[in-house]
Amino acid sequence: MKPLLNVFSKESIIIIICAALVLFVFSLFGAAFGFRMLAEIACFSIIALGLSIQWGYAGLFNAGIMGFIAIAAFTSMLVSFPVNEDFRQSIYATEIIWVFVKLVMGIVIIWGINRLPFLQTRVALRRLLLLVAIAVTYLIFMQNLEPVASGIEKEAGFIGGFGLPVWMGWIAGGIVAGILAWFVGHICLGLRSDYLAIATLGIAEIIKAVLKNADWLTRGTLTVSPLPWPVSTPGEIGFIASRALYLTITVIMIGFILWLLQRAYNAPWGRMIRAIRDNELSSAAMGKDVNARRLEVFIFGAVLMGVGGAALVTFNSIFDPSGFLPLHHTFLIWVMVILGGAGNNMGTILGTMIVYIVWVMSEPATLLIFEAVKYLGVEWFNWQVPNDFDSRALQMRVFLIGMTITLVLRYAPQGLLPEKIREN
Amino acid sequence: MNEFIFFFNKVIVSGAAIGSVYAMGAIGVTLIFGILRFAHFAHGDMMTLGAFFAFGLTVMFPQAGQLFGLPTGFIMLPFAMVLTALVAVLLDRTFYEPLRRNKINPVGMVMASIGVTLMLQGLIRLFGGIEARHFFFAERKDIFRLALPFESASRKIVITEPQILLFVFTLLAVLAIHFILNRTKFGKAMRAVSDNVDLARVSGINIQKVTVITWMIAGSLAAAAGVLLSLDVSLKPDLSFNLLLPIFAAAIVGGVGHPYGAIVGGYVVGFAETLSIFNWAVFLRPFRESLPDWYELPSKLALVPTEYKITVPFFILVVILIWRPTGIFKGKVI
Amino acid sequence: MNLIDVTQLVAGYGNNAPILHDVDLALAAGKIGVIAGPNGAGKSTLLKAIFGLLNIHSGDIKHNGKSIIHLRADQLVAEGLAFVPQEFNVFESLSVEENLEMGAFIRTDSISDSIDHVYEYFPPLKEKRKQAAGELSGGQRQMVAMGRALMSRPTLLLLDEPTAGLSPLFMEKIFERIIAVNQAGVTVLMVEQHARQALEIADQGFILVTGKNAYTDTGDALLNNDEVARSFLGGVS
Numbered sequence: 001m002k003p004l005l006n007v008f009s010k011e012s013i014i015i016i017i018c019a020a021l022v023l024f025v026f027s028l029f030g031a032a033f034g035f036r037m038l039a040e041i042a043c044f045s046i047i048a049l050g051l052s053i054q055w056g057y058a059g060l061f062n063a064g065i066m067g068f069i070a071i072a073a074f075t076s077m078l079v080s081f082p083v084n085e086d087f088r089q090s091i092y093a094t095e096i097i098w099v100f101v102k103l104v105m106g107i108v109i110i111w112g113i114n115r116l117p118f119l120q121t122r123v124a125l126r127r128l129l130l131l132v133a134i135a136v137t138y139l140i141f142m143q144n145l146e147p148v149a150s151g152i153e154k155e156a157g158f159i160g161g162f163g164l165p166v167w168m169g170w171i172a173g174g175i176v177a178g179i180l181a182w183f184v185g186h187i188c189l190g191l192r193s194d195y196l197a198i199a200t201l202g203i204a205e206i207i208k209a210v211l212k213n214a215d216w217l218t219r220g221t222l223t224v225s226p227l228p229w230p231v232s233t234p235g236e237i238g239f240i241a242s243r244a245l246y247l248t249i250t251v252i253m254i255g256f257i258l259w260l261l262q263r264a265y266n267a268p269w270g271r272m273i274r275a276i277r278d279n280e281l282s283s284a285a286m287g288k289d290v291n292a293r294r295l296e297v298f299i300f301g302a303v304l305m306g307v308g309g310a311a312l313v314t315f316n317s318i319f320d321p322s323g324f325l326p327l328h329h330t331f332l333i334w335v336m337v338i339l340g341g342a343g344n345n346m347g348t349i350l351g352t353m354i355v356y357i358v359w360v361m362s363e364p365a366t367l368l369i370f371e372a373v374k375y376l377g378v379e380w381f382n383w384q385v386p387n388d389f390d391s392r393a394l395q396m397r398v399f400l401i402g403m404t405i406t407l408v409l410r411y412a413p414q415g416l417l418p419e420k421i422r423e424n
Numbered sequence: 425m426n427e428f429i430f431f432f433n434k435v436i437v438s439g440a441a442i443g444s445v446y447a448m449g450a451i452g453v454t455l456i457f458g459i460l461r462f463a464h465f466a467h468g469d470m471m472t473l474g475a476f477f478a479f480g481l482t483v484m485f486p487q488a489g490q491l492f493g494l495p496t497g498f499i500m501l502p503f504a505m506v507l508t509a510l511v512a513v514l515l516d517r518t519f520y521e522p523l524r525r526n527k528i529n530p531v532g533m534v535m536a537s538i539g540v541t542l543m544l545q546g547l548i549r550l551f552g553g554i555e556a557r558h559f560f561f562a563e564r565k566d567i568f569r570l571a572l573p574f575e576s577a578s579r580k581i582v583i584t585e586p587q588i589l590l591f592v593f594t595l596l597a598v599l600a601i602h603f604i605l606n607r608t609k610f611g612k613a614m615r616a617v618s619d620n621v622d623l624a625r626v627s628g629i630n631i632q633k634v635t636v637i638t639w640m641i642a643g644s645l646a647a648a649a650g651v652l653l654s655l656d657v658s659l660k661p662d663l664s665f666n667l668l669l670p671i672f673a674a675a676i677v678g679g680v681g682h683p684y685g686a687i688v689g690g691y692v693v694g695f696a697e698t699l700s701i702f703n704w705a706v707f708l709r710p711f712r713e714s715l716p717d718w719y720e721l722p723s724k725l726a727l728v729p730t731e732y733k734i735t736v737p738f739f740i741l742v743v744i745l746i747w748r749p750t751g752i753f754k755g756k757v758i
Numbered sequence: 759m760n761l762i763d764v765t766q767l768v769a770g771y772g773n774n775a776p777i778l779h780d781v782d783l784a785l786a787a788g789k790i791g792v793i794a795g796p797n798g799a800g801k802s803t804l805l806k807a808i809f810g811l812l813n814i815h816s817g818d819i820k821h822n823g824k825s826i827i828h829l830r831a832d833q834l835v836a837e838g839l840a841f842v843p844q845e846f847n848v849f850e851s852l853s854v855e856e857n858l859e860m861g862a863f864i865r866t867d868s869i870s871d872s873i874d875h876v877y878e879y880f881p882p883l884k885e886k887r888k889q890a891a892g893e894l895s896g897g898q899r900q901m902v903a904m905g906r907a908l909m910s911r912p913t914l915l916l917l918d919e920p921t922a923g924l925s926p927l928f929m930e931k932i933f934e935r936i937i938a939v940n941q942a943g944v945t946v947l948m949v950e951q952h953a954r955q956a957l958e959i960a961d962q963g964f965i966l967v968t969g970k971n972a973y974t975d976t977g978d979a980l981l982n983n984d985e986v987a988r989s990f991l992g993g994v995s
Contacts, residue, residue, distance in 0.1 A: 401539075609859070628836065628863050
């Protein structure tokens with residue numbers, strides 16, 4: 001008979017390591033910090049599961065995770081942040097609506113030109129008209145938006161939110177991330193896999209640029225805080241209790257997602273996805289619409305990233321557009337997934353735990369090591385220490401992410417817990 | 425007339441300068457793509473690394489430029505190129521070659537290159553700090569102001585010494601690449617490997633040597649682009665990351681694996697950037713009187729606000745992927 | 759002594775099940791050998807195995823008495839072997855002349871004589887020498903491919919279905935060229951679908967069935983063997 005839990009299996013050893021790490025953090029830094037870390041791990045786990053699906057199930061390379069997180073966090077902020085009365089009472093509240101009504105009208109005209117029966121046979125003319133319509137719409141939109149945006153910035157700061165419940169914000173964030181994924185996937189999924197990486201990286205940069213510079217929408221570098229929480233805030237019931245509650249909510253979400261993934265994995269849909277990943281040619285030959293399935297996976301993963309990202313930013317209670325570092329944070333999540341084992345849900349969550357704890361602990365550890373280096377350097381070599389020594393020292397963590405990626409790829413390409421291939 | 429000079433300075437000179445940088449980067453990316461079949465994400469950081477090598481040498485020997493009457497940073501360029509080429513070969517040996525031997529899929533190679541880019545970034549910032557630096561700390565940057573022989577032209581054409589060096593160097597680099605690819609044995613072998621690697625192997629072509637030469641060319645061009653750009657503007661550690669997307673866009677626009685396409689692509693992206701952030705209101709101002717009363721001339725009339733410059737290469741990329749994924753020169757891989 | 763000696767070869771792709779089982783093949787210097795047999799018999803596989811492109815499980819391949827199973831492709835070329843694959847056998851974006859130069863990659867001496875030599879064998883190539891090989895017709899491509907292989911001055915030329923997809927007229931021409939190359943001293947080992955025509959010019963024939971030797975004899979003997987003719991050559995002529 002198979003034992004219920006083999007204590008010496010790889011899986012249980014890793015679970016024990018994780019538990020030990022968590023205990024270590026709790027005992028060293030206290031329960032408030034410990035719960036904060038666990039809640040963050042839970043949010044990261046949701047994001048990592050999203051990536052695990054994209055990469056592990058379908059082999060899609062998403063290099064712009066931060067873009068999906070940022071746009072979802074923004075949407076969530078917009079939906080759930082309290083209403084800005086200054087803005088609501090200013091003339092701009094109606095004007096901004098008009099600007100967007102004009103934009104929608106422009107888009108409808110563009111769509112109409114594309115569909116006009118009489119243009120269907122005149123390709124060159126249609127292209128020309130389309131180009132003109134797009135250019136005119138764009139220019140009118142930009143010209144109209146500019147004064148309204150600066151007016152809002154001057155009189156009301158920013159447009160504020162809709163003051164709706166936080167959970168609606170998270171769902172909206174997931175949906176917007178999914179729509180973005182549809183756009184990117186639609187363009188790139190039929191092409192070589194490298195192109196998806198380049199395009200997602202680009203979209204992440206653009207989203208960051210927009211969120212950082214559109215002050216009327218996001219307050220830009222001024223940041224938006226405090227974001228409302230779905231549970232009682234630390235101010236009301238104390239840090240430990242509120243963070244524990246937050247953790248509970250996110251863990252329930254993870255449970256639901258895992259249940260959903262388990263069902264999808266074993267459903268015909270999941271089998272088809274794996275068949276496509278393992279042998280694209282023969283799946284295509286068997287009449288499966290490879291790109292449509294991939295697009296579904298890509299969108300599904302992006303929705304999870306969006307929900308997880310919205311939950312993460314809500315937990316930190318501050319929306320800071322310049323805090324989204326496209327490359328570093330994206331690949332922190334990549335390390336979590338490839339180390340844990342892409343396609344293995346348990347592995348992904350454990351990978352997230354290990355990597356995040358190490359990441360959090362690496363900050364004081366790096367500083368400690370570099371303090372020692374500094375001390376020795378000054379004592380022995382009379383070294384001129386640069387002013388920005390500490391911020392430089394923290395760059396070592398970036399180096400470590402990079403090194404982990406290359407090492408995992410070389411020595412454990414399947415991760416610590418590889419996807420379990422079930423015998424059919 | 426002044427408006428045209430303004431246009432020339434802002435669009436033509438700047439666009440040619442940044443286009444040259446993109447072109448040199450894109451040649452490397454496209455060669456690596458053609459021969460090793462993956463998108464090399466660490467290319468931007470090889471540029472920064474090259475620039476830092478040159479900067480370090482400039483700090484060590486600040487007087488070197490006076491001997492030749494050129495900026496010291498430029499004198500250090502060949503050394504930076506050699507050093508970066510060596511680093512490129514070393515990176516391939518340590519990180520990419522073992523993965524190739526394991527027959528990892530191309531996406532795995534892309535990920536490895538991102539790992540390398542993060543490592544390089546960490547090291548560059550650890551040793552180089554995060555603030556911007558200037559090559560011209562001990563010398564003066566020559567700026568040429570050329571007056572045009574027209575009555576109405578009071579503005580002058582402005583061009584800096586680093587820009588002139590950049591144009592000259594790019595021209596020489598393109599000629600050298602052309603010569604290498606079409607006249608030398610290893611250059612032809614590079615084209616052969618890019619065309620059909622299996623046949624190249626059975627023909628007896630030493631793939632390993634071809635790979636090393638590819639990395640040396642790509643690395644030295646990356647270093648040159650990095651040094652020349654930082655001479656013109658300034659040396660920032662995040663230089664690389666902002667260059668990555670335009671360079672990929674340039675390589676894809678030109679047709680991946682197609683070196684001449686990469687050059688054209690570099691200038692397409694460069695000029696597209698300067699054209700779209702150019703303030704077209706300048707051209708309307710002279711006609712202010714004749715414009716209808718209801719039209720209020722905006723102070724700024726650019727296609728894209730300067731803060732959103734990064735959207736331009738992305739937009740070009742998206743258009744080319746939709747319209748013609750093989751690029752204008754019909755690259756081989758889609 | 760034989761130029762090429764394959765003994766008890768078991769080989770396959772990667773770690774998959776072997777395709778060739780205990781295959782023997784021996785060919786003396788200066789001869790033409792033809793490997794024939796039904797589809798899926800492992801004819802091309804045998805050729806690729808000789809050229810080091812397969813995973814060899816057991817057995818040995820000797821060239822001039824020296825085992826070559828551990829050599830890389832470029833070392834095999836230096837050893838005097840040359841291989842013309844069946845498909846994708848020219849560098850399409852390179853000119854005809856550049857294709858030939860690539861065949862001489864391992865050589866360090868002057869190659870212009872050899873290029874002239876190839877143009878003598880294949881006169882149509884001379885006028886097309888600046889043209890990209892991808893623009894040529896199927897027969898001309900085959901000439902470029904064989905020319906490229908000859909540029910390394912091989913002692914043993916391996917041809918994988920050199921007449922696949924060619925018209926009968928061109929097939930004749932290619933066979934004629936193969937004989938000319940052979941008469942210049944190059945040993946030829948080729949795989950052919952057109953078994954009858956190929957065996958007519960062969961000194962030695964090897965008929966494989968499902969990865970095993972079925973018949974090995976001189977070309978004439980195989981042509982005159984009723985059983986072989988019935989099973990593999992499309993009836994008694």
